[in-house]
Amino acid sequence: xxxxxxxxxxxxxxxxxxxxxxxxxxxxxxxxxxxxxxxxxxxxxxxxxxxxxxxxxxxxxxxxxxxxxxxxxxxxxxxxxxxxxxxxxxxxxxxxxxxxxxxxxxxxxxxxxxxxxxxxxxxxxxxxxxxxxxxxxxxxxxxxxxxxxxxxxxxxxxxxxxxxxxxxxxxxxxxxxxxxxxxxxxxxxxxxxxxxxxxxxxxxxxxxxxxxxxxxxxxxxxxxxxxxxxxxxxxxxxxxxxxxxxxxxxxxxxxxxxxxxxxxxxxxxxxxxxxxxxxxxxxxxxxxxxxxxxxxxxxxxxxxxxxxxxxxxxxxxxxxxxxxxxxx
Amino acid sequence: xxxxxxxxxxxxxxxxxxxxxxxxxxxxxxxxxxxxxxxxxxxxxxxxxxxxxxxxxxxxxxxxxxxxxxxxxxxxxxxxxxxxxxxxxxxxxxxxxxxxxxxxxxxxxxxxxxxxxxxxxxxxxxxxxxxxxxxxxxxxxxxxxxxxxxxxxxxxxxxxxxxxxxxxxxxxxxxxxxxxxxxxxxxxxxxxxxxxxxxxxxxxxxxxxxxxxxxxxxxxxxxxxxxxxxxxxxxxxxxxxxxxxxxxxxxxxxxxxxxxxxxxxxxxxxxxxxxxxxxxxxxxxxxxxxxxxxxxxxxxxxxxxxxxxxxxxxxxx
Numbered sequence: 001x002x003x004x005x006x007x008x009x010x011x012x013x014x015x016x017x018x019x020x021x022x023x024x025x026x027x028x029x030x031x032x033x034x035x036x037x038x039x040x041x042x043x044x045x046x047x048x049x050x051x052x053x054x055x056x057x058x059x060x061x062x063x064x065x066x067x068x069x070x071x072x073x074x075x076x077x078x079x080x081x082x083x084x085x086x087x088x089x090x091x092x093x094x095x096x097x098x099x100x101x102x103x104x105x106x107x108x109x110x111x112x113x114x115x116x117x118x119x120x121x122x123x124x125x126x127x128x129x130x131x132x133x134x135x136x137x138x139x140x141x142x143x144x145x146x147x148x149x150x151x152x153x154x155x156x157x158x159x160x161x162x163x164x165x166x167x168x169x170x171x172x173x174x175x176x177x178x179x180x181x182x183x184x185x186x187x188x189x190x191x192x193x194x195x196x197x198x199x200x201x202x203x204x205x206x207x208x209x210x211x212x213x214x215x216x217x218x219x220x221x222x223x224x225x226x227x228x229x230x231x232x233x234x235x236x237x238x239x240x241x242x243x244x245x246x247x248x249x250x251x252x253x254x255x256x257x258x259x260x261x262x263x264x265x266x267x268x269x270x271x272x273x274x275x276x277x278x279x280x281x282x283x284x285x286x287x288x289x290x291x292x293x294x295x296x297x298x299x300x301x302x303x304x305x306x307x308x309x310x311x312x313x314x315x316x317x318x319x320x321x322x323x324x325x326x327x328x
Numbered sequence: 329x330x331x332x333x334x335x336x337x338x339x340x341x342x343x344x345x346x347x348x349x350x351x352x353x354x355x356x357x358x359x360x361x362x363x364x365x366x367x368x369x370x371x372x373x374x375x376x377x378x379x380x381x382x383x384x385x386x387x388x389x390x391x392x393x394x395x396x397x398x399x400x401x402x403x404x405x406x407x408x409x410x411x412x413x414x415x416x417x418x419x420x421x422x423x424x425x426x427x428x429x430x431x432x433x434x435x436x437x438x439x440x441x442x443x444x445x446x447x448x449x450x451x452x453x454x455x456x457x458x459x460x461x462x463x464x465x466x467x468x469x470x471x472x473x474x475x476x477x478x479x480x481x482x483x484x485x486x487x488x489x490x491x492x493x494x495x496x497x498x499x500x501x502x503x504x505x506x507x508x509x510x511x512x513x514x515x516x517x518x519x520x521x522x523x524x525x526x527x528x529x530x531x532x533x534x535x536x537x538x539x540x541x542x543x544x545x546x547x548x549x550x551x552x553x554x555x556x557x558x559x560x561x562x563x564x565x566x567x568x569x570x571x572x573x574x575x576x577x578x579x580x581x582x583x584x585x586x587x588x589x590x591x592x593x594x595x596x597x598x599x600x601x602x603x604x605x606x607x608x609x610x611x612x613x614x615x616x617x618x619x620x621x622x623x624x625x626x627x628x629x630x631x632x633x634x635x636x637x638x639x640x641x642x643x644x645x
Contacts, residue, residue: 001442041445125369 001038008050012178012211015049020180020209022047027211029071029107032098033114041124042131043115051107056213059083064219070109070212074164075100077108086220089247092228093167099237109212112165112175112192115203116158116267117239118147129155130200137200145305146241149313150266156200157303160193160268161239167228169269170245170261174216180209186216193268200267222247222259227323229316230263240264242312244272246320253283260296260317265309272296275317284325286318293317340554349554352526353511353586360513361390363575363585364432364440365568366447367594371425371456375449378420383432383446388439390579392447393431395420398574416567422451425458426594428567433575433583460601489609497606502599503592508556510596511586512569514576521577522549525569528562536565537573561596568595 009015019025024046028034037043056071059080066082077083078094097103097111120126120138127136139147139157147157173189193204206212225248232238243263249256258279260272275296282288293314300310322328343349368375380392398417416428430447434440457463469475486492512525521541527533530550538545555562568585576583587595 001438003442039441 001041002044004045005047006050007047008053010053012054012056012213013182015051015054016178016180016209016211018047018049025049027051029110030073030105032102032106033110037115040122042122062216065217068108068215068217070214071107073104074106074108074111075103078103086223087171087217089170089222089226089228089245090164090167092226093163093245096228096230097163108164108215111162112212113204114162117161118158119143121158130158133201140303143305144303146239146264147303147306148266149300149302149306149309150270151195152267152301153196153198153200155198156196156267158196158200158267159264160203160266162269163230163240163243163263165189165193166243166261166263166269167245168215169271170247170259171217171222175212176214176216177206178211178213179207184213185210189269190271196267221249221257225250225324225326227320229320229323231312231316242309242316244316244320246317246324248284248321248324250284255279255282255284262313265313272317274299286322286327289318289321290314344554351508351554351556352524352552353513353584355513355524357513357515357582359581361433361435361579361581361583362437362440363572363583364437364444365428365585365587365591366430366432366444367591368422368425368427368429369449370422370451370453371458373422373451373453375420375422375429376452377450378429379448380430382448383443386439386443386446388435389443390433390435391575392433392443393417393571393575394429414567416571424594428571431571431575431585433579460603464603485611486607486609489611492607492609494607497604499602501601504559504561504598505592506557506559506561509587509589509592510562510566510568511584512572513582513584514572515582516577519543520547520549521573522551523569523573524551526555526558526562527552528555528558528560533565533569537570540570541573561598564597566596
């Protein structure tokens with residue numbers, strides 16, 4: 001960890017101004033990802049601007065939906081009455097993540113910004129275009145069991161590790177960001193995280209200095225039939241190999257609307273648009289779920305060690321839908 | 329049967345759950361210094377250059393030990409050149425991924441860790457083989473003299489046997505990862521060494537250190553009050569206790585060195601990757617034949633990478 005200055009911001013504007021005037025500064029929330037990366041020399045900062053005193057922790061009704069403060073803790077968010085009752089898919093996803101201790105420290109903004117857990121990214125002795133542009137992608141031809149099957153590029157095959165982001169993708173969240181100019185920019189979650197393309201060093205579309213203030217969710221819809229399925233090597237404290245956040249809006253047996261988002265399969269939460277299209281207006285049956293899953297997984301491009309994710313993805317979509325439907 | 333299936337109060341239970349049980353890296357000593365291991369970044373090859381100048385100037389750094397300056401402490405292993413047992417900091421040769429190549433000693437753990445990242449190393453890399461199944465042809469028996477000779481006539485028995493089972497087994501590597509990371513705290517006083525270590529064999533460690541530092545065994549005090557899980561990984565002397573003792577002797581202060589969780593994956597033995605092919609058969613009636621598996625396993629303890637072949641043999645039972 002290279003030496004750094006520690007600064008504490010009292011207002012959001014002050015935080016943004018401080019970062020903007022220090023070109024190698026970083027925002028500090030709960031520190032549950034950034035500090036680990038700094039200790040391992042994967043990340044470094046000239047200054048850390050502590051955001052934890054900012055009044056950005058509120059979770060309140062807004063415009064018929066809900067506004068979630070970026071500095072609220074993951075545990076407080078998952079357990080908040082408004083989220084539990086109106087957006088249970090989000091609660092379900094967030095409680096499957098990390099450990100209780102980490103959830104108590106981690107902020108919502110930090111959760112969105114956490115970086116991949118790719119072993120090549122973490123090991124400064126190994127090539128990684130995300131950590132050190134131009135050095136190559138070690139995972140592509142190396143050990144890629146946990147890597148992407150959708151949307152990868154020849155520069156990077158990493159996956160985004162967040163469970164919360166997958167549920168937010170399913171729920172059409174909008175990220176409200178304070179810019180260095182003092183304006184507020186609203187980024188739909190689908191446009192927040194990037195695909196790697198030629199610039200894997202950029203995980204998301206935030207410009208330097210921009211500060212996530214809150215996450216907004218639209219008026220609640222999928223409160224009855226929802227399920228988050230997280231498939232992983234251990235039953236707790238492990239990242240998803242494949243995860244599915246599924247939600248149905250039913251009219252009797254007919255699917256009026258559906259949301260399907262997948263984790264562990266791409267550089268960003270993967271909205272399963274093909275599967276969704278194949279389900280609207282259809283009957284909620286296992287056969288139709290399977291057909292939709294097939295349609296989505298058709299575009300999967302597995303690597304040498306993650307071919308299992310294609311079949312696993314199909315089955316995970318089906319099972320998540322069956323559970324959301326209450327059938328299983 | 330008095331105890332089986334019943335909840336038992338453990339004698340050390342309260343000490344352990346209240347933090348009173350002290351593990352090897354928890355003994356507070358005045359003037360304590362901290363060691364941090366730098367590991368190799370290649371699996372096989374040699375160190376072509378090692379520059380510690382910038383690291384030595386980092387805040388709090390006391391000494392940095394490498395193969396260039398560490399006294400050649402360790403006794404020649406028995407069996408001479410045939411024994412490939414690994415000794416740390418003895419040479420520029422890298423024989424396994426994660427091999428320790430430097431010990432940084434500083435006033436604080438964080439200072440030692442930071443300085444270790446400033447040590448500049450270049451390597452000449454050689455091709456390494458880490459996938460057991462691609463190297464089965466080069467497997468050889470490691471302890472031919474100790475293996476019992478084959479008995480019986482398996483091939484003909486197997487050909488004629490009415491009941492046969494043939495199976496292939498793959499057992500992957502498993503790293504133990506107990507809660508307590510390996511580590512030790514050591515100090516010297518009047519030529520006597522005291523070391524708090526996580527050891528499953530304190531007498532063996534005492535003798536090893538006595539041998540290494542050429543002092544009488546009575547002058548080595550090994551203290552292991554509790555072991556926070558080891559599962560066998562502290563049965564042999566791991567490479568770090570002599571390094572910690574060396575550091576303490578050279579900087580003339582107590583030194584504590586603890587593995588990070590990442591160090592744990594290469595810093596002590598683990599269950600090796602194993603491939604086995606097994607054939608069993610039996611004849612009519614009670615006469616049975618057993619073909620003890622022919623197999624191959626990556627012989628891994630932290631001290632080297634060898635491959636062993638268990639010779640297939642037949643026994644009539």
